[in-house]
Amino acid sequence: MLVVAFEGWNDAGEAATGAAKLLVERLGLIEVSAVDPELYFDYQFTRPTISVGDDGVRRLEWPGAAIMGPGGEASDDDDRVTGPGAENLHVLIGAEPARSWKGFAAELIDAALAADIECIVLLGAMLADAPHTRPLAVFASSENPEVRSALGVERSSYEGPVGILSVIADQAERGGIPTVSLWASVPHYVHNAPSPKAVLALLGKVEELTGLSIPRGSLEVDAKAWxxxxxxxxxxxxxxxxxxxxLEQARDAVDAPEASGEAIAQEFERYLRRRGEEPGGRADGRGDGPR
Structure with missing residues (x-):
């Protein structure tokens, strides 16, 4: 299995990359394949950074994307990822490229095929009307009918602009690798990142769908502090x-056992009226069609 996460547009609250980095650390993964950043990145848009290592030497770090695989030293037994396929788990992590997305995705999928990857889990996070006081929702979807049947997930109905995750998913499916996408909802009114609670939500969904067991370390404490x-x-x-x-009232109405489609619609209408809007229209009451 290959877990994929990208910085940038797909990574609200740094939740997706936070989950991917935790897997890399717990599994002791090392770089097995990487793209040439000169081909895909605009350094004025995604700038290189400089940092000081443990040896006191300052080094430049260039934006890029790499597949991390087994070969390093894994965490202690108490912090080790276990479960089906854990010993062969790979992680693709990087920054969203500035150009040549088709070539970028094709190169990475070729590398995944060379590493005998049989399935891909794509992690994303988006800003949403989600109350921070409730469990953060994770939406799972797949374009692959066999995956939808096996995992009980939906097919996304979204239409509009997409990020590199959607391009990777499309190339993977065309190459014969089934995919599932997981998107965490991050409260849009919380401007500080990272969001450890969203990282926890993504890891929990990965466990649910794959059967892996992923130690959380200090994440639960960090989430409570957040x-x-x-x-x-x-x-x-x-x-x-x-x-x-x-937001809490709207969420509780949706989550209530007795919630019906009509009850949810009525609660949403009340929510809009409290904001001074008319359902299906604008705040001034002039309808402009369904949203």
């Missing part, structure tokens, strides 16, 4: 606190 920090901000901002309450 949530407490947002609570503190909301306590000093009445408008933010009121908005969060609205």
């Amino acid at each position: 949530e407490a920090g947002v609570d503190a901000l909301a306590a000093d901002d009445d408008e933010m606190a009121g908005y969060i309450t609205q």
Whole structure:
């Protein structure tokens, strides 16, 4: 299995790359294949960074993308990823390229085929109307009918602009590698990254669909601290606190056991009216069609 995550447009709250980096660390993965960054990146858009290593030497780090595979030293037994296929798990992590997306995706899928990858899990995260006080939802989808049947996931109905994850998924399916995409919802009103709670949500969904067991380390403590920090901000901002309450009520209505389609629609209409909008229209009441 290959787990894929990219920085940038697909990575709200650094949740996707946070989950991928944790897997790389726990599994002790090493680079087995990488793209030439000169071909795909605009350094004025995604700039190289400089950092000081443990040896005190300053080094440039260039944006890129690499497949990480087995060969390094894994974590101690208590922190090791276990479960079906854990010993052959690969991770693709990198920055979203600036150009030549077709060639970029084709090169990476060729490398995946060379590494005998049999399935791909793509991780993404998006800003959404999600209350930070509730479990963060993860939407799972696949364009592959066999994957949908086996895992009980849906086919995405989204239409519009896409990121590199969608291009990778399309190339993989064309190359005969089945894929599933996992997208975490990150509260849009929380501007500080990373979001450890969203990382936890993605890892939990990966476990659910694959049967892997992924030790969390300090993530659960970090997630509680993150949530407490947002609570503190909301306590000093009445408008933010009121908005969060609205999101909580809408979420609880959807999650309630007795929630029906009609009940959910009615709750959504009440939510819009509290914001001064008309359902299916604008705030001034002039309908402009379905959203």
